Amino acid sequence: MDERITSPTTYWVVFAVLMGLTVLTVGGSFLELGEWHIVVGLAIAVVKAVLVILFFMHLLHASRLNWLVAGAGLFWFGILLVLTLTDYLTRHWQAY
């Protein structure tokens, strides 16, 4: 085969970390965090997604072309999200 084959041990370790993060994110929702709930939840979700992408989806050992496509998709989504929110978050005449 061409590139490195990720070993099953790596998969199990990543899975254990994902489980821990899930416990953290669900458990965190039982604490008194006020408006930080969604921020903490999203931050943990980003870490989980990065782990899945790098290891389960093999992006870590993949060619630069795959990195480019993944990065382009994320960048596009970033534009969509940020530019849309610059509109919705600055309409102060709406009743919040």
Add this chain to the structure above:
Amino acid sequence: MATNPGSLLAEQFDDLDQQREADRLGMWIFLATELLLFGGLFTGYFAYRAWYAYDFEAASRHLNVLIGAINTVVLLASSLTMALAVHAARSPSPYPLPRGGEGRVRESGRRLPLFLALTALLGLAFLVFKAVEYYTDYRDNLVPGTSHFDPAEWTSLEPPVNPARVQLFLMFYYIMTGIHAVHLTVGIGLVGWLLARAVRGPIPPEGYAPVEVIGLYWHFVDIVWIFLLPLLYLSGRHSLQDLHF
């Protein structure tokens, strides 16, 4: 079942590595378009979550966080079994050489069908839990636009919650989890197709590309759920009484 690379190589490619790279690139590009689909839904949700934070949080508290958490564990486990299936498809299984023969040592053995079956079963388990959850939502008066939604239940809270905004949240919830469930069903079908192929005749390690590519799709569906969980279910504070079916 032919194990020579010649039968796996399509005409337009120079060698198997190039073909495999093209398969992978094709799936990554498709996943980028799937990001277009879910990205639009997420952006819509973000915009209204920013505007109606209080009402969305109040509504989020009523979703079944226990089933949401169980489903997260189920999908993460299915991603693990899918990754292990791809690994089983790539590596030759440690079978001893049969006397006088030499082709069988390169087959993926029983591990590939096992992990594919586990992945499909975990996916089905997710769908079962989702169906149960939709029933509990129906039972708890969380179906907008029907008799199973009581606006008075929301305006009577202290401070009052706007029932129209709650209905908006619930529409986002049903549509986002519904489209996710459709994607998951397609994924289960694809994994089932792989399973049928792997059972009918062993897949040679050189031909592991379909397994990897369907694995990429499966992990993407998992990632969508990873984000759906905090946005929909963990938006507000929960108490231990919220842990029920």
